[in-house]
Amino acid sequence: MIRVTLGNNTTRKNVIVDSSTTLRQALETNGIDYAHGAMMLDGVTLQPGALDKTFAEFGIAESCYLLSVQKADNAAA
Secondary structure, three states: OEEEEEEOOOOEEEEEEOOOOEHHHHHHHOOOOOOOOEEEEOOEEOOOOHHHOEOHHHOOOOEEEEEEEOOOOOOOO
């Protein structure tokens, strides 16, 4: 079992998943919107198709961060 911190810029939660779970399954099961930001696994931006790989395929054995990071280019300075 893997402890995953799921979330986005404003919300995060810890869940336990099986290593055979895909990243997409973990996000969808926990209601995390992954369509409006850059998806990152332990700080590394995921490439197209990566959400359909399992945690085991990424070599994750104990814990990780899976975050949707939204960038706001129009933020006031």
